[in-house]
Structures are given as C-alpha cells and as structure tokens.
Amino acid sequence: MTNIRHNWTKEEILNIYNKPFMELLYEAATVHRQHHDPNTVQVSTLLSIKTGGCPEDCGYCPQAARYHTNVEGNDLMSVQQVKAQALRAKSTGSSRVCMGAAWRNVKDGEEFDQVLEMVRTINKLEMEVCCTLGMITENQAQRLAEAGLYAYNHNLDSSEEYYKEVISTRGYEDRLQTIDNVRKTNVTVCSGGIIGMGEKIEDRAGMLVALSTLNPQPESVPINALVAVEGTPLADEKPVEIWDMIRMVATARIVMPETQVRLSAGRTQMSREGQAMCFFAGANSIFAGDKLLTTPNPDVNEDMKMFEALGLNPQKPFTKKVQPQTVEAAESKFQALGEKPKWSRPDHKIERNEIAKQQSKVLK
Numbered sequence: 001m002t003n004i005r006h007n008w009t010k011e012e013i014l015n016i017y018n019k020p021f022m023e024l025l026y027e028a029a030t031v032h033r034q035h036h037d038p039n040t041v042q043v044s045t046l047l048s049i050k051t052g053g054c055p056e057d058c059g060y061c062p063q064a065a066r067y068h069t070n071v072e073g074n075d076l077m078s079v080q081q082v083k084a085q086a087l088r089a090k091s092t093g094s095s096r097v098c099m100g101a102a103w104r105n106v107k108d109g110e111e112f113d114q115v116l117e118m119v120r121t122i123n124k125l126e127m128e129v130c131c132t133l134g135m136i137t138e139n140q141a142q143r144l145a146e147a148g149l150y151a152y153n154h155n156l157d158s159s160e161e162y163y164k165e166v167i168s169t170r171g172y173e174d175r176l177q178t179i180d181n182v183r184k185t186n187v188t189v190c191s192g193g194i195i196g197m198g199e200k201i202e203d204r205a206g207m208l209v210a211l212s213t214l215n216p217q218p219e220s221v222p223i224n225a226l227v228a229v230e231g232t233p234l235a236d237e238k239p240v241e242i243w244d245m246i247r248m249v250a251t252a253r254i255v256m257p258e259t260q261v262r263l264s265a266g267r268t269q270m271s272r273e274g275q276a277m278c279f280f281a282g283a284n285s286i287f288a289g290d291k292l293l294t295t296p297n298p299d300v301n302e303d304m305k306m307f308e309a310l311g312l313n314p315q316k317p318f319t320k321k322v323q324p325q326t327v328e329a330a331e332s333k334f335q336a337l338g339e340k341p342k343w344s345r346p347d348h349k350i351e352r353n354e355i356a357k358q359q360s361k362v363l364k
C-alpha cells in the first residue's frame, strides 16, 4: 500500500491531468487495482427529501428559488415515504441512500429531528445513510453521527477561485468549515465537484488540490458533469466532453488512491463505453435511480445491464467501514442547541446569476 500524499500541488496535478491519454489511463488503472477491487462498484440512490425553494444562488442549480426552472418544490418527505424509497433502492442493488434537502444550512427544530429519524430508520435497514443538507455545525454533525449517519456530502464544487464565479451567497471557507465539523465525528466525508461550468483546467486541478490536501482525504469524491438546465445561469454551457470526464476521474484516482470516486450527474450524456472507461480509470461508485435530485439519470435496469456486460458487482454495504451504531433520540448525549451560526454572505455579485434572476422575475 502506498502512502497517501496530502501535499499535491496544482502543477503536479495539471501534469497528471494533461498526460497523454493512454498513459494517464494506464497509471490510474494501476493505482485503482492497488487499492480497490476493480470489478466492484458502489451503488448509491439519491433521494430528494425536500425539493426546491432554496435561498442560495448556485449557478448550476434548478432548485434555487431565484431562477425560473421546471422544478416543483416539495416539503420535507415523511419518514415512512423515505423508508419505502430506501427499501426499493435496496431491492435494486443500492447499498447507500443519500438524502438531499435544498437548504442553505440545517436549523435545529422539528424538520431536523425528522431527518434524524430518517437516518435511524435507514441505518436499521442495514444500508449506508448519507445526507446532504447544506452547512452544518459541529453539534448537528454529532447528532447525525449518533443517529447512525455513515457519510455527509458537502461538495467544494470547483476551485476556490472559480467558486466565486458560480455562487455568491456563501463562501468557500464555509464549505471547508462544514467538512471540518463532520470530520470531528465518525461520519465519513463525501465531497467533490462539477466540471463543465465554464471553468479552466487549472480550476479542475485547483479543486483536486483542495480535496486531496484534506487530511484525511474524503472517503468519497463525486465527479459531476454539469447538466445545464434552462432558466439557470449556466443553461448555455456546452456538454462536457467524455475525454474530460475520464481525465478528471483518472486524476482524482491517482491523487486520492483510497477514495471512492463517484460518477454522479451527467451520466445520461455518457455512452456505456464512456462510462466503462471511467470505471477503468478508477471510478468505483455511481448514483442509481431515474432522477438525481431533479435532473435525469439512467434507468436502474439499464445500469444493471451495463454491470452485467462489464462483469461488475455492486459493493455490499459497510465494506469499507463498519455500520454505525444508532442512538435513539431519547438516549441522545447531544441536544439541539438552537445555534445561529454566522455563515458568511460574501459581498460580491455574479453578473450571469443576476441576469437569470431578473429573467425569472419577468417570467413569474
């Protein structure tokens, strides 16, 4: 087993990303085989437990209330609804359920208590539970850990420099702070980003520097290809070339050898052959289900046919880490503190986000 490096520089990562394609693929596949079973791929189901109406201005996101998109908002799902969906996901080969809520940050109260109950319920189904709920405090991370949370997702999205061109309502340092809060618990970290938002290759490398220099590195890194949605500021961005996606996966694999690299949004734009090359280059996790929060995703049956054709097996739950214990609400060591943390609201505006917001006002 090689040592994990936490001191990658942007230049080194750029050199890897820009290697001749076959050389890059070979190197990434070699690292992959040293650290993982190349025929096993983890399957997660992403569930939008509270959709739309988000106060943030992420330029790629159809759930931001300020943009005019086709997304219909939904209140928080019930625990029973979530349990039914989790059982369905389990029956189709998923080992993990990731619950996403379109919130800026978690607020202590009834809704968060309901999410904690969802976490307990899914953990008892012997599935890994992940949440992506926006920014959280250390106390909230502890309460999620007690409920049996396996992973918390909070993406860095892009490099620190390009992040400011996409999101103006919160800062990069807030993202890092939430990741740090999760790290103080035994919950694993899932953090990645999106390519195809108009960023330079240097920004892709910058994002991989930010992720790979975390110590420990995230246990899971989703690589998304932008799904450009009408009404969002990034609606006119061109689809990501498959070669870029493979290069990004391969580079992530080389600099974060132990991490599960996840093919996330944008798989509907990729051929099965393209996805197979991503698996060869080190991707070993996918999101399953016909929707990824609000954007389309390949049908589960299609994915299973692809697995069969490639001789891939879905990873069993808790292969990488033991199942967390669930502490019932009544026995909890941690109480709601009702904190009102001062997450930053950076003082800058993004022109294309402002234009999309104005257009939305006209259309509404």
Ligand code: SF4
Pocket: 054, 055, 056, 057, 058, 061, 062, 063, 064, 101, 102, 103, 104, 134
């Ligand atoms: S990505 Fe998340 S935080 Fe950003 S607008 Fe969408 S739901 Fe809100």
